[in-house]
Amino acid sequence: MARNNGHSHFSIFYVIVYLLACRPCCCSLQERSPVAFFIFGDSGVDVGNNNYIKSGNENRANFEPYGINGVFGGPTGRYSDGRVMVDFIAEYAKLPYIPPYLEPCAEFVHGANFASAGAGILPKTNQDEPIHFWKQLEYFDDLQSSLRKKLGEAKANEMIANAVYFISMGTNDYISGYLGTPIMQQLYSPQEYVGMVIGNLTQALQILYDKGARKFGFLSLSPLGCFPSFRAVVNPKAGNNEGGCFEEASALGRAHNQALSAVLKSLRHHLKGFRYANPNFYNWLYDRIINPTKFGFREGLVACCGIGSFRGTYTCGKGRTVKEYELCDDPKTHVWWDSFHPTERIHEQFALELWGGAPQAEGSYNLAALFNYDLGTTIADIVDIDVNVSS
Numbered sequence: 282m283a284r285n286n287g288h289s290h291f292s293i294f295y296v297i298v299y300l301l302a303c304r305p306c307c308c309s310l311q312e313r314s315p316v317a318f319f320i321f322g323d324s325g326v327d328v329g330n331n332n333y334i335k336s337g338n339e340n341r342a343n344f345e346p347y348g349i350n351g352v353f354g355g356p357t358g359r360y361s362d363g364r365v366m367v368d369f370i371a372e373y374a375k376l377p378y379i380p381p382y383l384e385p386c387a388e389f390v391h392g393a394n395f396a397s398a399g400a401g402i403l404p405k406t407n408q409d410e411p412i413h414f415w416k417q418l419e420y421f422d423d424l425q426s427s428l429r430k431k432l433g434e435a436k437a438n439e440m441i442a443n444a445v446y447f448i449s450m451g452t453n454d455y456i457s458g459y460l461g462t463p464i465m466q467q468l469y470s471p472q473e474y475v476g477m478v479i480g481n482l483t484q485a486l487q488i489l490y491d492k493g494a495r496k497f498g499f500l501s502l503s504p505l506g507c508f509p510s511f512r513a514v515v516n517p518k519a520g521n522n523e524g525g526c527f528e529e530a531s532a533l534g535r536a537h538n539q540a541l542s543a544v545l546k547s548l549r550h551h552l553k554g555f556r557y558a559n560p561n562f563y564n565w566l567y568d569r570i571i572n573p574t575k576f577g578f579r580e581g582l583v584a585c586c587g588i589g590s591f592r593g594t595y596t597c598g599k600g601r602t603v604k605e606y607e608l609c610d611d612p613k614t615h616v617w618w619d620s621f622h623p624t625e626r627i628h629e630q631f632a633l634e635l636w637g638g639a640p641q642a643e644g645s646y647n648l649a650a651l652f653n654y655d656l657g658t659t660i661a662d663i664v665d666i667d668v669n670v671s672s
Contacts (some may be wrong), residue, residue, distance in 0.1 A: 316652045317392040317440050318371055318379050321417045322449035324398035324622060325500065326367045329358030331398045333383035336410050340399040344600035346586060346608055350625060360398060362585070362612040363625035366500070367394065367447060369632035374445075374652045382420050389428070392444060395420050399457075402450050402481050406458035414450055414485055425492060441493040445651045449500035454478050455533040456505060471533060479540040483548075490552055496651040498635060499545070499559040501538045504567045506531035509584040510620035513593025538563055542642065549644050558646050560638055565631060566623070569616050576630070584617040585609035585624060595620045 320326055324342070332343045341358065348356035350363040358381070359365050368378050371391075379394045380387035387393075399411035406413065412420070428437040459465050459474050469477065486497070505511070506527030515527050541559070548555050573581035586597035586608050596603040597619040609615055618624040636648045 316374065317390075317444035318367070318374065318376055318447065319392045319421065319444055319494075320367050320379060320394040320396055320447045320449075321414060321421075322396035322447070322500070323400045323411070323453055324360045325396075325452070326365055326394065326447070326449045327358060327360065327381070327396040327398045328365065328367070328379070328394050329381040330383045330394070330396060330412060332358045333381070333385075334397070334410075334412065336399070339595075339601065340397075340407075340411055341600060342398065342598065344598050346606075347598060349608075350612065352625075358398075360619070360622040361625045361628060362618050364628060365625070366628040366632040366635065367449075369629050370447070370498075370636060370648060373632070373636045373649070374654075382424065389424060393421075393424055396449070399453055400450060401454040401458055402478050402485070403454050403458055406454045411453075414481070418485060418488060421489075422492070438493060442495060443653075444494065445496045445498055445648065446489060446494045447498040447500070448482075451478060451482070451502050451537055452505060452534075455502075455530065455537070459533065460530060471536065475533065475536045475540055478537065479544060482541070483544050486544075486548065487552075490548075490555065495554045495556060497545075497555075497557040498648050498651060499541065499557065500631075500635075501541060501559060501562045502534035504531045504563055504570070505534040507567065507570050508621050509582065509587065509591040509593035509617050510595060511593070512582065513590040513620070534563060546642065546644070556646055556651060558635060558640070558648050558651060560634055560641055560647075562631065565634060566616075566627070569627065569630075573616055578616050578626075579614040580609075581616045583609075583615070584620050585612045585615040586619045591620075592617075593620045 324340075329343065331341050342360045343356050343358045345356055347361065348359065348363060352363040353359075371377065371379050376391045379392045380389070382389075382393045382395045395412065395417035397412035397417070399407045400413050400417070401407060402414045404413045404415050425437070425441060428440065431437075432440065455478075459469075459471075465474065504526060506529065511527035511530055512525075515525065538561075545557050545559055549557065569576045569578060570581040573579060582591055584592035584597075586592065586606055588594045588596050588606055592607060594603075595601070596606040598606065612618060612624045613626050615624050616627055638647055640646055
């Protein structure tokens with residue numbers, strides 16, 4: 282990748298993407314992508330749905346310093362210093378940013394984002410607060426009915442069939458639903474619990490398929506035990522450069538990913554037209570945590586925003602119960618934004634991998650292919666981006 286002697290290509294790239302991307306009020310029908318984008322998930326891809334539900338501030342991010350980089354003019358509900366990966370994916374697909382489903386007066390002609398911070402695949406995970414996966418599916422069903430009335434049966438069905446469905450969920454099921462709930466650990470072994478989560482996810486995928494969905498993108502689970510929050514728990518008196526990951530949590534993430542991979546391969550064989558993208562997010566992120574400078578970061582263990590060891594205490598933001606927090610000088614140098622969530626720069630880099638990376642399983646795709654873009658190789662051949670932080 283080319284360097285430009287301290288002047289990042291990032292800003293030029295964003296300007297080009299902005300000029301090419303469809304915006305709701307200025308694009309013609311000819312300019313609009315024929316492929317819609319529907320997003321289901323948790324805080325990793327929530328773009329503001331929790332702003333509109335009865336939820337405590339622990340499950341919200343619509344206050345400073347979230348959104349500190351100014352891309353949106355301030356906090357929006359995204360758990361990041363700016364954008365999250367689905368925003369970048371929308372840009373690459375020449376779509377406007379996909380709005381949260383609960384946003385009043387939002388238009389959903391390009392898709393909808395149903396994600397909710399704190400949500401799980403299992404309805405009992407963080408029950409009664411976020412919008413769990415099954416409720417998100419109900420919202421999708423409502424939107425599908427609305428689209429049929431607005432566009433007509435044929436056009437709505439075509440939109441649903443051609444759309445890409447992105448699913449980023451499961452973290453809360455293991456952190457809150459299992460490790461944070463002693464009774465669940467008594468009732469289920471880790472293997473049994475993973476099976477229950479994957480079983481619910483598989484059932485949900487079948488429901489989406491029956492509704493017309495054919496193209497799916499997945500964000501597999503990260504090394505959960507390497508969150509700054511878990512490092513702080515495992516080694517509360519350790520220095521910021523010491524202490525390992527919480528292996529029990531990471532093992533659950535690996536088991537989930539292995540089971541998901543097997544399920545997707547099976548669905549590809551049994552469901553006609555089922556296509557998917559599922560790159561290895563676990564290894565990808567772990568490499569950046571352990572070797573941050575190799576990928577243009579300076580800090581892979583300590584969060585940018587929070588307090589305590591590794592800034593792993595979840596206090597980031599003026600809306601939290603505990604108002605005190607520390608903030609790093611430059612989020613772009615950090616892998617982690619807060620004690621659970623990565624920085625915008627991680628979101629961007631993995632969005633590039635999702636979009637144009639080489640498929641890692643036989644019969645799988647990258648998102649560019651699912652959005653009907655023929656890149657030939659990877660997005661790096663089209664967009665020249667320096668992933669190193671200028672010194």
